[in-house]
Amino acid sequence: MTTAPVTNPQPRGAQRPRTIRFRIERCDGPGKPARWEAFDVPVEPGANVISCLQWIAANPVTIEGKRTTPVVWDSGCLEEVCGACTMRVNGRVRQSCTALIENLLAAGVTEVTLQPMSKFPVVRDLFVDRQRFFNDLKRAKAWVPIDGTYNLGAGPREKPADQAERYVLSTCMTCGCCLDACPQYKKEEDAKEWDQSFVGAAVISQVRLFNEHPTGAALKPERLDFMASIGGVSDCGNAQNCVKVCPKEIPLTESIAAIGRAVSIHRIKQFFGVRD
Amino acid sequence: MTSASAPPKGNFLDRNHYLLRRLHSLTGVVPIGVFLIVHLVTNSSVVWGLLAHGDKGHAGVETFQHEVNFIHSLPALLLIEVFGLWLPIAFHSVLGVYYAMTARPNNKDYPYQDNWRYTLQRISGYVGVLFIFYHVATLRWGWTFLVPGGTQWTAEHAASTLAMALRGHETDVTLAGLMVAAFYMAGVSLLVFHLANGLWTAAITWGVTVSAAAQRRWGHVCLLIGAGLMLAAWSAVIGFMTLDPAEARQVELRMLAPESAPGTDP
Numbered sequence: 008m009t010t011a012p013v014t015n016p017q018p019r020g021a022q023r024p025r026t027i028r029f030r031i032e033r034c035d036g037p038g039k040p041a042r043w044e045a046f047d048v049p050v051e052p053g054a055n056v057i058s059c060l061q062w063i064a065a066n067p068v069t070i071e072g073k074r075t076t077p078v079v080w081d082s083g084c085l086e087e088v089c090g091a092c093t094m095r096v097n098g099r100v101r102q103s104c105t106a107l108i109e110n111l112l113a114a115g116v117t118e119v120t121l122q123p124m125s126k127f128p129v130v131r132d133l134f135v136d137r138q139r140f141f142n143d144l145k146r147a148k149a150w151v152p153i154d155g156t157y158n159l160g161a162g163p164r165e166k167p168a169d170q171a172e173r174y175v176l177s178t179c180m181t182c183g184c185c186l187d188a189c190p191q192y193k194k195e196e197d198a199k200e201w202d203q204s205f206v207g208a209a210v211i212s213q214v215r216l217f218n219e220h221p222t223g224a225a226l227k228p229e230r231l232d233f234m235a236s237i238g239g240v241s242d243c244g245n246a247q248n249c250v251k252v253c254p255k256e257i258p259l260t261e262s263i264a265a266i267g268r269a270v271s272i273h274r275i276k277q278f279f280g281v282r283d
Numbered sequence: 284m285t286s287a288s289a290p291p292k293g294n295f296l297d298r299n300h301y302l303l304r305r306l307h308s309l310t311g312v313v314p315i316g317v318f319l320i321v322h323l324v325t326n327s328s329v330v331w332g333l334l335a336h337g338d339k340g341h342a343g344v345e346t347f348q349h350e351v352n353f354i355h356s357l358p359a360l361l362l363i364e365v366f367g368l369w370l371p372i373a374f375h376s377v378l379g380v381y382y383a384m385t386a387r388p389n390n391k392d393y394p395y396q397d398n399w400r401y402t403l404q405r406i407s408g409y410v411g412v413l414f415i416f417y418h419v420a421t422l423r424w425g426w427t428f429l430v431p432g433g434t435q436w437t438a439e440h441a442a443s444t445l446a447m448a449l450r451g452h453e454t455d456v457t458l459a460g461l462m463v464a465a466f467y468m469a470g471v472s473l474l475v476f477h478l479a480n481g482l483w484t485a486a487i488t489w490g491v492t493v494s495a496a497a498q499r500r501w502g503h504v505c506l507l508i509g510a511g512l513m514l515a516a517w518s519a520v521i522g523f524m525t526l527d528p529a530e531a532r533q534v535e536l537r538m539l540a541p542e543s544a545p546g547t548d549p
Binding site for chain 1: 293297300301302304305385386387388389391392393395397398401402404483484487488489490491492493494495498
């Protein structure tokens with residue numbers, strides 16, 4: 008067979024000459040210019056974007072035959088529960104571990120473009136720094152306050168219905184898909200701008216999760232003050248991309264409406280001097 | 284003392300961020316949204332007046348003139364205009380443009396219907412501001428140099444002067460008239476969309492519709508409201524566009540004539 012490119016050796020599956028082209032937006036580090044490189048990767052059964060990236064790491068040769076550095080990406084669990092491998096696959100943000108090549112091909116894709124998430128600073132290639140996201144969760148006090156100097160005893164009794172409502176909110180893995188797809192969530196190069204910029208759906212949903220927790224509700228007034236400030240829930244533009252790209256199918260738009268309602272009531276109570 | 288939150292920092296806009304956002308949402312519904320509904324129902328009377336009373340003596344023109352006369356009989360009309368309309372519209376427009384400038388539309392990668400409405404809401408806002416300014420400046424403030432044919436709209440000849448301003452000529456429709464009429468068609472259509480979609484998002488903003496099912500149901504109601512208003516808006520523009528100004532003026536003159544003088548038919 009002369010069709011196989013000489014510069015792109017196929018280590019396995021010679022009887023399976025089918026390859027898929029990957030176009031990858033690369034960047035050598037913060038502040039460095041982005042560039043595109045393309046790779047032909049043999050399609051193996053059950054392949055996903057991560058396994059293809061592993062193949063490229065082992066064979067870092069572009070379609071022009073130029074030897075390059077292995078593409079850097081971030082990943083952890085490889086089963087869509089950690090959110091680390093989130094990137095843009097063909098323009099759409101998602102976890103690369105569950106981006107199965109067979110499914111992409113079935114959807115009529117002939118090329119796979121990989122880009123880093125668009126709203127976070129790139130560390131290198133497909134690896135981004137989501138520190139701002141975690142910082143916003145801290146600002147939201149997204150925790151149950153139980154630390155202290157004495158034993159608080161058993162928590163309040165839970166109704167199964169309340170627990171069930173909160174369960175789906177608790178499945179958020181801070182992947183950031185909802186932020187990347189949000190037309191109101193802005194990329195901030197300067198960390199000084201973080202507290203002026205919209206926090207996005209995931210943080211708002213976490214505020215709802217911990218406000219609805221019987222013990223977590225102790226911090227509800229502070230969380231709602233945070234939600235009423237600049238960058239809070241009122242900066243949502245109702246494009247509702249968040250709920251459509253969420254891999255955990257968290258009802259993010261319901262959380263946004265619920266927090267919008269809670270903040271309105273909170274502010275009206277504050278106006279009339281009623282304690283929340 | 285409970286959880287004393289730090290006083291908000293920054294400039295006036297930042298310190299009152301939430302209040303301004305909510306006032307922006309509120310003014311869009313009341314008074315601006317309510318006014319738009321009344322305005323479109325009034326102006327489409329040139330068509331529904333005709334349908335209700337038949338063609339005898341141009342019932343459409345008569346009904347419309349009757350509605351305009353009622354509005355102009357309101358006490359302190361200028362005060363109502365300034366505080367009920369111009370200031371709320373200016374507030375909603377200025378803040379709306381400021382907020383819309385924070386948008387980073389991404390419809391190519393996320394071509395969902397909701398996302399298209401998000402982008403269209405902002406585009407319709409921008410165009411709506413231009414359209415309302417042109418509309419009020421030409422017809423209310425008398426900037427006739429921007430009117431094709433230079434007609435001055437008057438409340439006594441509401442239908443005929445409006446038809447002139449849309450047509451550009453008494454017996455003919457000029458190119459400039461056609462362009463203005465097309466701008467009206469686009470302007471009112473976008474504003475009706477802006478209101479219908481704004482009613483849908485306002486319900487989420489204020490937390491009236493929390494569940495996705497409630498948002499969907501309210502969306503259907505907003506669609507119906509929008510469709511009804513669109514019908515009114517289009518019939519108003521087309522109604523005045525196709526009106527014969529000379530005939531309309533005769534109807535208006537007849538209505539202006541003192542009723543206590545029988546036999547003095549003008």
